Amino acid sequence: MCGIVGAVSARNIVPLLVQGLQRLEYRGYDSCGIAVHAQSLAGQPGTGLVRARSTARVAELLAQVAHDDLQGATGIAHTRWATHGAPQVHNAHPHFSHGPGAASDDATRPGRVALVHNGIIENHEALRAQLQARGYVFASQTDTEVIAHLVDSLYDGDLFAAVRAATQQLRGAFAIAVMHRDEPHRVVGARAGSPLVLGVGAEGAEHFLASDAMALAGVTDQIVYLEEGDLVDLQLGRYWITSADGQPLAPQQRPVRTVQAHSGAAELGPYRHYMQKEIFEQPRAIADTLEGVQGIVPELFDGADTAAWRVFQEIDSVLILACGTSYYSGLTAKYWLEGIAGIPTQVEVASEYRYRTSVPNPRTLVVTISQSGETADTLAALRHAKSLGMRHTLTVCNVATSAMVRECALAYVTRAGVEIGVASTKAFTTQLAGLFLLTLALAQAKGRLPEEDEARHLQALRHLPVALQAVLALEPQVISWAEDFARKENALFLGRGLHYPIALEGALKLKEISYIHAEAYPAGELKHGPLALVTEQMPVVTVAPNDALLEKLKSNLQEVRARGGVLYVLADADTHIDGGEGLHVIRMPEHYGVLSPLLHVVPLQLLAYHTACARGTDVDKPRNLAKSVTVE
Template structure:
């Protein structure tokens, strides 16, 4: 979603702001802008805004030879108000500029009050309310920190904000509630951003603000406090990411790069198994063993692709660990009255660890007395990880493409480990089974590498798919969630309407859609349901539907007129969902290439969903 970069230094920070915005482009945005203070004693506020890409903003900055030592910048993803220059951030009130991530839920009454007080609004955004409200509080308090604190006290909703003001060239004020904000320290200055990747160009020393924190940044220091003014200290953490990790390199798109990084991402995530002779619960925390023994059920909370990972885990946990598992869409969970059981392990899954709906659902579950919590996440410093008592950090590395790929497969690997750890603790995993699964996990990166070698055949499929307007994905058992994930990927980046169904539900309605213009993708693992799936496939073929089947070794599926078979290199049992999703990722990617869509930044979507 929206991105923030702020910098104060003894040097020109305009290139830092622009490069930071470029690193945040993956989050999704429709406009960009910056505001800097220059002139004698920081007396002049200059603002540039552009609809479209950061490159357009950079061109303006070059043409005006913009040079400043303090400033804020932003990429906007439209919520209140259409994409336009007047709605782009920063927003200004009499020499004071603000950038904002999040949504102010009470902006309408605040806007009406400020209008009555004589403030003129030039945009449709909720953010402009913040600028005028800070300016209004400066009339009763001369200190910018106090004015921002008073303003935050009136805001309802989620926000991360950064503020500069004319005559205040020695400091930037930032605050957060509900939306992430990280500070960066270096010898040349101090910085803030909504994402670590934006600051790797200048520092790896990061401070992650907590909800309800605000900070004053000067060239040589940072002062962090709570919104009530109480000073606090937050630890400096050295980011393990490198600037190179977020570079495109030789790949055409980040999504392509991340699909092909999956063997390495899985290898890194499962590194602890290289020499291990057994699976231990302490992979999830020192208290995991006692928690796993005491809980009676598992509740998974997640959104989007992570929700699909949780759906696969339900099959694994119930089948192998023998524990009841339910999977909830996080954005729905806290808006009903669930029956809470304190003996529940609440598992949250999130790539960023800042997904607003998932974080809110986690907090809600804890208020219901479900305090055994475990996060599966790719970002160790994130809010969801900090909110959870147990955690497993996947090591996918930064994922830039909006459509998740390597984050998803590493989540599945982590959930497989969780399943085996719980099964062992609960006495449902024999020594022989443990050895078998350990071997399969160690081999998983190599198995994915072999699947990636099927890309040329998938490209040929994509040429046919790109001409279609609809597609139907079918799967059974633990592969039904993989069908859902395949349909989601195709929708996200190729804009082809796609639906997924359990194959057994075909004749309960979806079969009515099948004709020669509706391609049907079937996932065919060599498992106990394969014969039933073959019957479902015959139903499609009998109605003239064109079939594309991703088939395990040993399924004896035969190509023919209207039936296309992609033969997988091997049958992988428990972990076969990890392998079967890879061809579906490639199919979506190559269909999007044929159609010419923006693969890494699909329309209307954002990478990190940090507001409801």
């Protein structure tokens, strides 16, 4: 997951910027870089913006900085993890703009604008075309370079005004920090969908920006959490924050908090629990997971020594091995893989697969799913599959250095970041994003992904962070449901088609952290047994997207109402399901087609969280459970 550190000071800030990157190394990255304004440090020659970038570790970047004698009192730094292709220096941050007609990858030429960025810019292709028409030359494949050139094109002597104007043209999720050659003691930041914090230095003499307060541990414990749409202007000895429309915000609107940040754990910030924080980090996590995905190419899944395109040509089926929440992401992927890619798919609980007699197929792609990459049952199942002669292996995992990644030939490393809450949230949705990309890549390899479908699916993926933000805004309505659920001891969850696994995940979340007994069923199975449990004391949660199974699902709802059951329905806006006595409805902001599981699961996460809060359980550390199951 990408990390940002920035600073405006009167001293050489380079050691603190590098230290901040080191504190963010736990996130994983494939490149890093730093840029400083050399003129910002008294006595430095007038060389302006200079930088160092590396595809090695931060330690190697530090050695490069020392060799180049890079110094400055104003600077920005970044760690980046690309999602496809070989990491290359020209894709690393900070990105420069030298103005129209100049290549921005000139290693020796000082820059005019320097910028670092977390997130995804959805309309970067249109902006790139406009800027190219104006003479800007692009040196990378990133959407980040678009922002640097855009700020340069809008600059008229005021960096803050240029950044504000640029952000008004951006669609998507971003956190940025920007410097300009002509303003040696200034850094401007902005956030929309990706986190960014302000650090206030001792006696207000120096100020910092970071994507996580952890990056500033040991530097300052005075932190301001920027909110959606905020812009922040850091200058020597002062700062101010405005809303997206440029209106200054009073200090009480963005208070300075004392935060004891430690490099060993993420900070809660304004949240009550890590689980709540991680639920609200999902737009950023999805944006990070999809960062750099310009098109559907097999290279997204390349391993250290294996080319994905060759494997994809050879396989004729998929076997998914996973446990718990990861298993439910695999069940969802089965609908995609068979419905979009046309590939027969089997999903197995990893702890069961290795102990039964199965029929191996050497042309099967074995896909393991794990947050930590160290899940003992899944590792054992992977090794069992390989022992049966199934050598084509791929993992979707959140830890690049894990055993799962090392032992699979191919990998897609998600970028959910550290997830401290035991009940997985952002790890689940980022797994779904990675599995959907795998579906599209396999469909393309089999000649089943027309160009117009690829473009449509990519656009939907890029819009996910924005769509998730809209779903998170439903939290007050979910809290109202949770007040009812907190008084119950049992619950049923229903779904049809690819939303049945989402019902399973919703039930799991509720039981994990609230200790309410919950079960999930395909809605069509209701009359085959579970209906016997339905009373007014048994709330029934139903996922009701406007898809081909909607009318069938409405019939199932009537079965519940006819028996006195109380329904809680997550409905798309155009499903024509109206609330009333015994029927509570929350309307989703938009229908999202095959990707709707990523949106519908979020209210279910919030329901479990707020129900647990109301019951007073230990949300982040539920009884008897551990975060990473590394024993069988």
